[in-house]
Amino acid sequence: MAQHSLSDRVAIISMGCTRFAEHFDRSADELAVDAVAEALDGAGLTRDDIDAFWLGTYVSGISGMALARPLRLVGKPVTRVENMCATGSEALRAAVYAVACGAVDVAMAVGTEKLKDTGYAGLISPKIQDDGTRVNTSAPANFSLLVPAYQERYGVAPDLFRAAMTHVAWKNHANGALNPRAQFRRAVSKESIERSPAVAGELGVMDCSGVADGAAAAIVTRAEDARKYTGTPLYIKALALVTGDGSGAADPQYDYTSFPEVVDCARRAYAQAGITDPRRELALAEVHDCFTPTEIVLMEDLGFAERGHAWRDVLDGVYDRDGELPVNPDGGLKSFGHPVGASGLRMIYECWLQLRGQAGARQVATANRGLALTQNLGGAPGDCVCFISVLGSKPA
């Protein structure tokens, strides 16, 4: 028994992505319709040409009918998937598997989310009925656990780690400022990041990703059919998913300075894609910067930095848009916004633009490396799911 690489068997032939924003004037249905229309138009297809659909949404719809209804899909298999912040990526994973196994010729993955209808602050996760024993912490509080643990383990002075967190927010906002589809299109000064109101632990508001509405979509076919639809398809080099067993809090070996699920997932993805030196082989990485310390730790878990050195690399600009390995050149969750079910496909959308040289003012200089990585993280340190994809502009 083993997991096998689907490398180069499936390709993305078109994508769509709405602007991520506080779309008080549009519903989750309308956002999905817009993203799907853009993807169909890009490939010159109609909805009838799609053999099967997967919808990823975290809290904005139940069942495949949440997509079939707004699109008026008749006689199509439509399935809703959910895996926390990896939800949009799960939709792609299902579509890719369906094509790879030969069940369908053309499949579509759609991610959509409407978070701004609740009136509450932050992300509101669905609650499973329980006995009230679990600690009712917020997402920023969960991820803020990384900060004292990391500082303690590596002996990093709090002001230096703070500076690295600030750099992540500053970089991602600078990138997002160049992105017409980002939620926050404004560069932010380091001073204002550090002055932002406290949310949890060392995290201020400006250490947190934007709560947004949005949708994104991708159409996939077999790799050999891709050029029928576009001259520049993106090939799926790796898809890996690792679902944590939730033992982090219980296991004294786990020290809250890493996401073991990400380390495991990256190992599997790099093996599928044949990557040995990700920092130099990847053109860019779109990672799950839900909170600024998350991005710092991910640099180590994804093998972009030595253990205990990511904060220094961040400060040295290694992951800036003009750095050695651009990370989140589209602004990331931080400034592009985080409509949970759409975010995984939004990351792939940026790879779609960057590897095909269509990223405009924020085009990375490293695009000719031809490989890009996306990574989602759902849950909390010690209790999370991780998805990683590797995409390439060239077939095997």
Add this chain to the structure above:
Amino acid sequence: MPPSSIQPSTTQPGRYPQTGIVGYHAYLPGYRLERSEIAAAVGSSARGVRCVAGYDEDSTTLGVAAALPAVRGRETAVGSVWFATTDPVYADKTNATAIHAALDLQPGIIAADLGASLRSGIVGLLLAARDGGLAVLADRRGGPAGGTDEREGADAAVAFLFGEVDPLARIICTASVTAEFIDRWRAPGAPDGATWEERFGEQRYTELADQLLTRLSEARAELGDVRRFAVAGSNARAVRSVASIVQKATGARLEGAGLADAIGNAGAAQPGLALADLLDAAMAGETLLLISLADGADALILRATEAIAASRGEPLRAQFDRGVTIGYPQYLLWRERLAAERPRRPDPDRPSAPFAWRNRRYKLSMTGGRCGKCGAVQFPLPRVCYQCHAADDFEPVPASGQTGRIATFTVDRLAFSPSPPLVSAIVAFTRGGRLQCELTDVRRPIRVGDEVVPTFRRGATVGGIRNYIWKARPVYPTTPAAAGQPGAAGRPDAEPES
């Protein structure tokens, strides 16, 4: 206790020569409020402080805090649980059962509440004395804003475990007299009570004390042997007058005269605090007399044994100065006399009764399991071990009674809490096992490695259901200067550590 040792007579003073107190503990919650601040709200003045429970403490959790040290290591010897409070969390539903569950006691005993009267405190002691039981006396006392009851009340708890094995004080005699008159009263569930002119009650209680002493004399209780005594009651004038009568009759030393002045009067728990204070002072062989004045007069005469010096825990008075001063607005918010601004977050859900029942050993007594194959400890008791994946092979392990250390922590300003922010930490226990839990009574900025102990507290109340949870409380040095330092990881009244 065999049934034959129970004395059912209600007309004769009771004698239980086999039975005594085997363990006791008084618990003062960690907050103090200046009476002058309360009085100032109504243009008045007052001196001293009163003891205040934290926002996450109620009569049930206060009771657990007192009972845990009193019974530790003797859980299987507890023959009954009698719970006394004037501030019960539930009506209809028994409150003593949550205490029984938190202490992880045997199912085959009775656990019962004693109504919501002030007399219930001494009644709990007398009942537990009869059957080798556990008396838990816990109260939160308040009153109309700015008034005497609010200033002079206290929140506190005390527990006494009775038994026959190595008692630290043996029961010599008990006696009661009962009378119906109006001195202090309160409608069921109402937050504020009322009193008649104090002098009327004073006169009734002095008469009752005379009757009580007569009965004790008739029972040849040898009042002349009494070396130390204490009087508890909610009518301060009556308490003073009766103390003077008893002193004349016995020549004994009055203990605890300043108790109510120092921390306030803890209602149904007050006779228990007075008894704890007596026992704290007692020498081996001394005879002790406790009198409670509440709708009658009740007496308990004990003799301290040689075991007393070794069996005493931390004295009540050691806790007097170990409090953090809070402001009057904070008190009013904690008491829900004022409604605080709600966070822009959903309210917590009602806890599921079946879920809580299935999970009761973790939820209420913080018990997890040690894997029989690899030894890894985990909370709650799992089906499958996270480490070696062996299934259904766990030995129960309680976290309660252990200390833990903080692996990492956070102060959450977004999450719902009745007293924001919500502070939580990953806590690793000395005897294995690690879990995330909420922290409480945080007085200083938290650091990785800080020592904590589990503590039973109330979470949110939804739909009238009170969600009980175990939290962890930082352990601070017991020197008053260090302990009194205000400031906390994020409490609204927090000040940075100096």
